[in-house]
Amino acid sequence: MKAAGGTAQGKIVFLHSSNEMYGADKILLEVIRALPDEDRSRCVVWLPDDVPTGQNSLSRALDAMEVSNEIVPMAVLRRRYLKVSGLGPLVARMSRTFIKLRATRPDVVYCTTSAMVLCLPMARLLRVKTIILHMQEIWSPREAGVLGLFARAARRIFCISNAAKDSLPKQLKERADLLVNAHQDNKTTLVPVSVDPQPLRFVVASRWNAWKGHTPLLAAWDTEFCPGELVIMGGPPAVGTGVDVQSLASRVRHSNRITIVGEVDDISPHIDAADFLILPSEQPEPFGLVLLEAFARGRAVVATAAGGVVDIVSDGVDGELYPIGQPGALITSLKSLDRAAAVRMGANARTTYEKRFSIEAFRTRFQFLWAQEIVSVSPSRLNA
Incomplete structure (x- = not known):
C-alpha cells in the first residue's frame, strides 16, 4: 500500500558513477535529503567498483546519513570501455547490472548522471515504475544522437541548467524539467572580504581534468603581471584525462605565489x-x-561565459565573465580586478545566492517534481 506522499514498498535505487565529493556527488546527497522520510528509508545507492577507492568521500557521507550504499560492478559509460578492448568488459558489466536490478525489483531507478544511461533501457525492460535521468552534463550533437537513444527509456529527465536542457534531442525535451542546483548554507558567520590593501587572493577548486582550465589559469601566473596569490584545490580525476597541475605550477614565473592544497573535505575555509x-x-x-x-x-567569481555559468553569474555584478x-x-579580467571590486561583487554574490540558489528553493522544486512523478505511476491512482 502506498504511504501518503511516498512510493510503493519497493526499493529506490540510485545509480551513480563516482565516489568522490564534487558537483554531481553533492547534488545526489541533496536529492536524498529532499525525499520524503518514507522514501528515504527505502533508498540504496549503487556506487561503481571500477574507479580507484581513494577517499571514498561519497560513501562515507552516505554512511553518515545512514543511507544504504553498495560498491557494484555497474555498466558505466567510460572512455576506456568504448575502445575495442573495452567492449567485452562493458557487455559483461551490462549483464551483471541487469541481473542485479532484476533481483532487486526496484520501484524507482534514478540514474544520477549521463554516464549511467545504459541502465535506463534495462529498467524499462524490467518494467520499473519510475525511471529518472538526472542530467548534469551538456551533450554535444553527437552525444545527443547516441545517448538520446538510451535516454528515451527515462520517464522523466531533470536538467541542472538551461544549457543542459537545450542540448537534449527535441523529442526528449518534452519530458525534461529544469532542476537548478543549489548549495547548503551552513549558517556559520560569514567572513567579510578583507579591505586591507594587500595582493588579491584567488582560489580554484575542481578536479584536475584536462578541460578544467588549469593550463591557461597558470599561464596568467607566468606573465610579467602577477594577479596575486593563487590557491589550488582538487586532485587528478579517478578516470579520464588529467593535467599534472603540480608540475605546471612549479614551472611558472610566479610559482612562489601559488599554493597547492589538494583535495579537502570542506573548501569553505579556503574560500573565506x-x-x-x-x-x-x-x-x-x-x-x-x-x-x-x-x-x-560572499565571494565573487571569475569564470568563462558559457554553459550553465551564464545562468548563475551576472557579469560585473557578482562576478567577472570572459x-x-x-x-x-x-x-585581462584578472588585471581589471581590485579590492574594491572584491568587496562590492562579493556582497552582491551573497545576495544572488539568497535570492536564487538556496537549498530550500532546490528542495521545494525537487519535492514538487518527485511527487508529480510518483503520483503519476501510483497503482491506486491509475485504478481510480
Whole structure:
C-alpha cells in the first residue's frame, strides 16, 4: 500500500558513477535529503567498483546519513570501455547490472548522471515504475544522437541548467524539467572580504581534468603581471584525462605565489580566506556548483561565459565573465580586478545566492517534481 506522499514498498535505487565529493556527488546527497522520510528509508545507492577507492568521500557521507550504499560492478559509460578492448568488459558489466536490478525489483531507478544511461533501457525492460535521468552534463550533437537513444527509456529527465536542457534531442525535451542546483548554507558567520590593501587572493577548486582550465589559469601566473596569490584545490580525476597541475605550477614565473592544497573535505575555509574564486573551464560547464559555494560565502567569481555559468553569474555584478577559449581574456579580467571590486561583487554574490540558489528553493522544486512523478505511476491512482 502506498504511504501518503511516498512510493510503493519497493526499493529506490540510485545509480551513480563516482565516489568522490564534487558537483554531481553533492547534488545526489541533496536529492536524498529532499525525499520524503518514507522514501528515504527505502533508498540504496549503487556506487561503481571500477574507479580507484581513494577517499571514498561519497560513501562515507552516505554512511553518515545512514543511507544504504553498495560498491557494484555497474555498466558505466567510460572512455576506456568504448575502445575495442573495452567492449567485452562493458557487455559483461551490462549483464551483471541487469541481473542485479532484476533481483532487486526496484520501484524507482534514478540514474544520477549521463554516464549511467545504459541502465535506463534495462529498467524499462524490467518494467520499473519510475525511471529518472538526472542530467548534469551538456551533450554535444553527437552525444545527443547516441545517448538520446538510451535516454528515451527515462520517464522523466531533470536538467541542472538551461544549457543542459537545450542540448537534449527535441523529442526528449518534452519530458525534461529544469532542476537548478543549489548549495547548503551552513549558517556559520560569514567572513567579510578583507579591505586591507594587500595582493588579491584567488582560489580554484575542481578536479584536475584536462578541460578544467588549469593550463591557461597558470599561464596568467607566468606573465610579467602577477594577479596575486593563487590557491589550488582538487586532485587528478579517478578516470579520464588529467593535467599534472603540480608540475605546471612549479614551472611558472610566479610559482612562489601559488599554493597547492589538494583535495579537502570542506573548501569553505579556503574560500573565506580568498577574495575571488576562479572557474577557468575550457569547455562549457553544465552548471558550476562551486560557484554557488563561493556565492554562499560572499565571494565573487571569475569564470568563462558559457554553459550553465551564464545562468548563475551576472557579469560585473557578482562576478567577472570572459569569453571561453580566450586565455588572454582571462588575464585581462584578472588585471581589471581590485579590492574594491572584491568587496562590492562579493556582497552582491551573497545576495544572488539568497535570492536564487538556496537549498530550500532546490528542495521545494525537487519535492514538487518527485511527487508529480510518483503520483503519476501510483497503482491506486491509475485504478481510480
